[in-house]
Amino acid sequence: MNKRPTLSLKNKPAPATKKPAARKPAAAKTAGAAQPGGKPAGKPVARPAVKPAAPDAAQRVAPAAAPAGRPQPASRPVAASGPWDATRPKGAARKAESRQGEQARDEQPRDKQPMDEQRRARSEAPSGPRASHHRDLKPRLQTEFQAELKADSLAFALLGAATAVVQVRAGMALPQALAGAFANPAATPQARGAIQDVAYRAMRQLGRSEALVAAMAPKAPDPLVGALLAAALPLMGAGEDGPAPYEAFTVVDQAVTAAGAHPDTVRAKGMVNALLRRFLREREALLADVLQQPQARWNYPQWWVDAAITAYPQEWQQVLEAGNVAPPLTLRVNTRKGTVEAYLEQLAQAGIGARRIGPSAVRLDKPVGVHLIPGFDSGLVSVQDAAAQLAAQLLDVHDGMRVLDACAAPGGKTGHILELADADVTALDVDPQRLARVQENLDRLELSATLRAAGAQGRDWWDGQPFDRILADVPCTASGIVRRHPDIRWLRRKGDTLQLATLSAQILDNLWQMLQPNGKLLFVTCSLWPQESEAQAAAFAVRNRATRLDAPGQLLPAGGAEQDHDGLFYALFQKDA
Numbered sequence: 001m002n003k004r005p006t007l008s009l010k011n012k013p014a015p016a017t018k019k020p021a022a023r024k025p026a027a028a029k030t031a032g033a034a035q036p037g038g039k040p041a042g043k044p045v046a047r048p049a050v051k052p053a054a055p056d057a058a059q060r061v062a063p064a065a066a067p068a069g070r071p072q073p074a075s076r077p078v079a080a081s082g083p084w085d086a087t088r089p090k091g092a093a094r095k096a097e098s099r100q101g102e103q104a105r106d107e108q109p110r111d112k113q114p115m116d117e118q119r120r121a122r123s124e125a126p127s128g129p130r131a132s133h134h135r136d137l138k139p140r141l142q143t144e145f146q147a148e149l150k151a152d153s154l155a156f157a158l159l160g161a162a163t164a165v166v167q168v169r170a171g172m173a174l175p176q177a178l179a180g181a182f183a184n185p186a187a188t189p190q191a192r193g194a195i196q197d198v199a200y201r202a203m204r205q206l207g208r209s210e211a212l213v214a215a216m217a218p219k220a221p222d223p224l225v226g227a228l229l230a231a232a233l234p235l236m237g238a239g240e241d242g243p244a245p246y247e248a249f250t251v252v253d254q255a256v257t258a259a260g261a262h263p264d265t266v267r268a269k270g271m272v273n274a275l276l277r278r279f280l281r282e283r284e285a286l287l288a289d290v291l292q293q294p295q296a297r298w299n300y301p302q303w304w305v306d307a308a309i310t311a312y313p314q315e316w317q318q319v320l321e322a323g324n325v326a327p328p329l330t331l332r333v334n335t336r337k338g339t340v341e342a343y344l345e346q347l348a349q350a351g352i353g354a355r356r357i358g359p360s361a362v363r364l365d366k367p368v369g370v371h372l373i374p375g376f377d378s379g380l381v382s383v384q385d386a387a388a389q390l391a392a393q394l395l396d397v398h399d400g401m402r403v404l405d406a407c408a409a410p411g412g413k414t415g416h417i418l419e420l421a422d423a424d425v426t427a428l429d430v431d432p433q434r435l436a437r438v439q440e441n442l443d444r445l446e447l448s449a450t451l452r453a454a455g456a457q458g459r460d461w462w463d464g465q466p467f468d469r470i471l472a473d474v475p476c477t478a479s480g481i482v483r484r485h486p487d488i489r490w491l492r493r494k495g496d497t498l499q500l501a502t503l504s505a506q507i508l509d510n511l512w513q514m515l516q517p518n519g520k521l522l523f524v525t526c527s528l529w530p531q532e533s534e535a536q537a538a539a540f541a542v543r544n545r546a547t548r549l550d551a552p553g554q555l556l557p558a559g560g561a562e563q564d565h566d567g568l569f570y571a572l573f574q575k576d577a
Helices: 026-032 055-061 091-107 115-123 154-169 174-182 189-204 206-216 223-236 248-260 266-290 294-298 302-311 316-322 340-349 390-395 412-420 432-445 496-512 534-544
Strands: 330-333 354-356 361-364 381-383 402-406 424-429 450-453 467-473 515-525 547-554 569-574
Touching (some): 154 174, 154 189, 154 248, 189 206, 206 266, 206 294, 223 248, 248 266, 294 302, 340 354, 340 361, 390 412, 390 467, 390 515, 390 547, 390 569, 402 412, 412 432, 412 467, 424 432, 432 450, 467 496, 496 534, 515 534, 534 569
Parallel strands (some): 402 424, 424 450, 467 515
Antiparallel strands (some): 330 381, 354 361, 515 569, 547 569
16 A cells, blocks of 8 residues: 655755746736735746845845854945945845845844844734733732722622622632722722622622633633622522522623723623623523532532531531521620610610520621611620620639630630629730730720730740630631631632641640649630541540530531521530649
């Protein structure tokens, strides 16, 4: 069987040399004249071979030899007089000379070419898209850009929320990301509230929104464009948490307006409009398709869903669903200043619906701004989840006791301890800025404590005097309070559980050495994962020969009429004399 011949640049025969064709009259050029559409009429005329120019002409235009060092630009002969230079080659000789120069230049290395020719090559290069718009480059997002939008418009809230969402996807916590959006001078209190509401909705449905965008878009949109779509889709009823808060076409119009007001999204106005309108047309089919994906169905990363199934084979669906519901606003009544019954009457007189869900816990029917809550500024009440209010009660603090609240910020448990007893309390936290919030809360409650900025795994801050009670609210993945902090699920990684459990074990062992005999240590964590809660407590008891007392253990997040709280874990230990 004969092999198919192949072409090789090495074996390609040299073309036969043709004699120069005689110059045709000017009229003959019309045979190759361009037709409409840019194609020439008839067959193209072969370019005749050109006889090399005379050596003396070539030498006149050749670049002068450059001295050692930096290459010098090529020189061109200057005519002595008249409009043209008699020494310059003419016609075909000049063309051949140009080809020879180009061939010689291309054969030498790039860095050996004269500098002026390098500059000329760069200037004559085809102009492509600007660097900031090239698809292979990742320019810095202009998150500080202040768009010219009305502060009371939905477009303003959408763009502010999208700016926060894109920063969460880059690794920033949502409160810090929102602080940047709130820094806009045009953001009124009402506008900040709208931005926060849209951003939290987007976080709770981010898995579904991103799956919908992936199903509709031909290619992945730029980060801020994707974040804008993720902020808009939940407002159009893409979730399952009730009716849509806005008319769908209003959301489309305002999302397109927001896209047109920011330099990172202005080129994607058409894309935003097309995708949102397609969702309106094909909503049922699109949702049926993307909800087959666990991340879109539950709005959690896949590893989080797997961890919930492993830890709670019977309750995992309820656990995941509870984290996607907006939490209530729960208050703690300061019993030093009033009673729960009297405060409920005060709320009723203010037209605020509420009910009692714990010894000192009152849940409002509808959340309101903290400074609009009766008695908040005067210290009559504080904002604290019902499950978190169990800590001070379980610790069993009495007057005169020396108490340590480790990892105390933002100070809710510190204040509650002091509301229940006249104790000598030390509030410890590694973050000085968060420790400042503890002081603010104590000032509002008109209470006092000793504040120490240090890590609980060290001892440099300790004066050597043992404590009667220690509250150890140790670092964790915060998987039990995800309904209050929906960004946590997108910021955490699977390996964080082991890393934080190791740190917590070090803290617990260190604090145990500071507890006096017959003292009590309350281990608290807001995690759902056994590695950080029950397994941690069991291992601690074995290592330190601690006596374990009665405590609630793992509280799963709940949102019922009587039980409405986050997911926390409690383990109480006593140090034998």
